[in-house]
Amino acid sequence: MLSYRFREGVHVDSGENAVVITTPYATRLNSIRQSLKIEDPSDWLKILLHDLSARGVNRAQVFSNNDPLSAVAVHQELLDKLETFYARGLLFVEISGLKGAAICLDPVKPPLQRKTVPVGDYRIKLSKFVRVQPRVDGLQITTPLATAMVLLKDQRLFPILVQLVSACDQTSFQEALPVDLLEHDEDVVSLLLSSGVAGVCDGDGVVDIDKDAVDAGWTPEDLAFHCHTREQMIDVCRDPSPPKPVDKQQFPAKHQRIILSTAALPEPSHNHHNLSFFQVVRERKTIRAYHEQPVNAGILSDFLWYSMHIRQEIICDPGLSRAYSGLLRPVASAGALHSIELYLCINRCIGLQPGFYHYDSSNHSLGKLSDLGEPCLQMMDLAAASTCRAPQATSVSPGQGQRPDVLVVMAARYGRNASLHQPTGLSYALILKDVGSIYQQLYLVATALGLAPCGLSFGSSELFEQASGLSGRLECSVGEFMIGNPASTHGFESGSAVVV
């Protein structure tokens, strides 16, 4: 038997002249649930809506049109409405056998496209991006691309998962079904295809719904992260236990670290940088080869000041219950949260001891955390090793990876970001965007100062954790950047701004 009922979170409000169906869906920016208004509903439609809200509707009843009182037009109206509800992701579909509910389709967002069994010979297979999670009532099957999830409730259906790992034709699919569900084989296939967790295979065994993602080389992890953080429509009724809110006081805007000692930085200079903004933009490039003469504390001070110092602490969204403290810095940050801290592995810098430092962006000073220990040396070696990955031959350092004078490590305070963004689920995505913003800031400031800048792709959270002595759940490294004095082949005066 195949039946329909409204999914969790659908609410029907019947008025005198209209019915309003509140959906479980809202947009990320507007949390008011979307609704559907039906003017002047017929009595038949009201009965259908009532049944869909209560015990559910057996498809055979709606499709049979046995009731002599119901005109053909009425019957068609009900079928049309049912299709509308299905497409809007409002209907929970259940196929049952002798042991009760066997397989269900539970929509996660609209639109849902009903797919029927293909004509002729066909082979179906699970999407490569499928995720199977055990639940108390069965196995839940989802993919980031699917607009519905499938629930396998009857354990006798679990073997079809194994079957569907490889391309499966109609006969072998039927063989995997319990006898009492055989009469529903086409419904089960249609349910799997409509949900988007399975698709029809091409000659190479690629599922139709996966084709674009497979051709573009998407990994399941990236696709899940992308879909989760970029979806417009969200389901506001599903999660029964929202996570514990993050205590804002625990993650204040200004971040102080326990340090061994403070190294004062020279006052930032305000008058000797001669490049105009547009010249800086034109000159910006990656330089991976360094001069024997290292950078000095003055230029490092300017580099940090013009990139990351705290200009002001502000209250964001004042007057709202979610008001929080934010920061203004030369670099932009989503929501003014500035959850990224700079740590420096200082290898060589005139005027500063080698060591591992935290940049105190409020006091514009460096807090020493340790000498350059093994984890820091390994971070610098990793940086040097990834230097040779430059795509432009002329830009590759001939030494294939010199240790930089200073390796800047960007570390995210996840909790600070989550104190605002846990409900939207965007914390990590926004952290990565902030990192991109900082990379560009560091590139431009370094160029203006005549330094050799190089952003890096590879970094190790484990090494940072060892160097910083902090749990990676509190602060995790999310980006690395090298600076030094450019080798003279790059035409810069070492450690000073280019004068044009």
Ligand SMILES: Cc1cc2nc3c(=O)[nH]c(=O)nc-3n(C[C@H](O)[C@H](O)[C@H](O)COP(=O)(O)O)c2cc1C
């Ligand atoms: C996010 C990011 C990651 C990068 N990763 C590396 C890297 O691992 N190794 C490297 O040598 N250069 C790296 N670079 C520098 C790029 O290779 C460089 O920007 C690119 O080749 C273009 O050259 P240009 O910066 O001189 O315009 C990175 C740049 C960015 C923005």
